[in-house]
Amino acid sequence: MKKAILFIFLTIFFNKVAIGIEEELIDAGFRFLENPADLFFNLGQNIEDTSPVLAKDFKGIKNKYITIRTTILPVFLPVTLGNLAVKIRINSEKDYIPQVGFSFGFGRVLIFDFIPTEDIPKPQNMAYYYSLVISKTFEDTIIYLGTKYSEFSIKLKLSEQLEFYGEKIDEFNFNANDIFLFSGIMLPKRNKVVFAQMGYGFKYRKIVARLAAEYNSVQLGLDIFPEGLLVLHPYFALSIKF
Numbered sequence: 001m002k003k004a005i006l007f008i009f010l011t012i013f014f015n016k017v018a019i020g021i022e023e024e025l026i027d028a029g030f031r032f033l034e035n036p037a038d039l040f041f042n043l044g045q046n047i048e049d050t051s052p053v054l055a056k057d058f059k060g061i062k063n064k065y066i067t068i069r070t071t072i073l074p075v076f077l078p079v080t081l082g083n084l085a086v087k088i089r090i091n092s093e094k095d096y097i098p099q100v101g102f103s104f105g106f107g108r109v110l111i112f113d114f115i116p117t118e119d120i121p122k123p124q125n126m127a128y129y130y131s132l133v134i135s136k137t138f139e140d141t142i143i144y145l146g147t148k149y150s151e152f153s154i155k156l157k158l159s160e161q162l163e164f165y166g167e168k169i170d171e172f173n174f175n176a177n178d179i180f181l182f183s184g185i186m187l188p189k190r191n192k193v194v195f196a197q198m199g200y201g202f203k204y205r206k207i208v209a210r211l212a213a214e215y216n217s218v219q220l221g222l223d224i225f226p227e228g229l230l231v232l233h234p235y236f237a238l239s240i241k242f
Contacts, residue, residue, distance in 0.1 A: 044152035058188035083107030151177035
């Protein structure tokens with residue numbers, strides 16, 4: 001009898017969990033259809049690298065002038081958003097002179113190039129950004145402040161109309177762009193640099209944040225979009241430094 005009651009209880013429990021997950025997925029689907037630009041715009045920011053290049057050598061991390069980065073997860077795999085980001089240290093930091101850096105990058109959803117276009121217009125898409133950052137080192141702590149412009153655009157006509165719980169969609173056509181002000185702190189630790197960054201977009205009033213650890217050739221991080229369709233975006237990126 002106890003086993004039967006336990007079985008009924010577990011059945012009801014997992015059924016509630018399944019219903020809850022289904023409702024969350026349906027709600028996410030509606031939110032995506034209402035504003036697909038938000039998700040793609042956030043994915044576009046995953047490819048960005050706006051933290052400053054290190055001003056000097058720190059405990060196993062070499063001082064370089066240029067960093068070239070590509071983000072693998074989640075944008076290239078599985079979204080196929082091919083991307084490249086470059087950041088450059090313009091000057092050497094002095095006692096009373098902060099370091100100035102510039103960064104830029106771009107990306108494209110590569111899978112769109114394989115869509116047959118006999119009966120539909122050729123898909124168009126582009127993600128890019130550029131930024132300026134000022135930083136200053138205080139002992140083993142780096143404080144920085146910067147501004148950036150980010151943009152993500154897609155123009156895609158579907159060959160067949162999709163229907164989702166009564167909602168119909170036959171194309172994606174949007175251009176999302178914003179100017180952000182951001183600041184952050186970097187802490188060198190042994191063979192890596194951990195940093196936290198927060199920014200604010202003036203057009204959409206979007207708050208974004210990043211927590212990451214940067215090694216000589218790898219960066220692991222978490223982008224946070226409190227009002228996004230997907231709040232947490234963990235990412236993995238590879239880089240080369242010169």
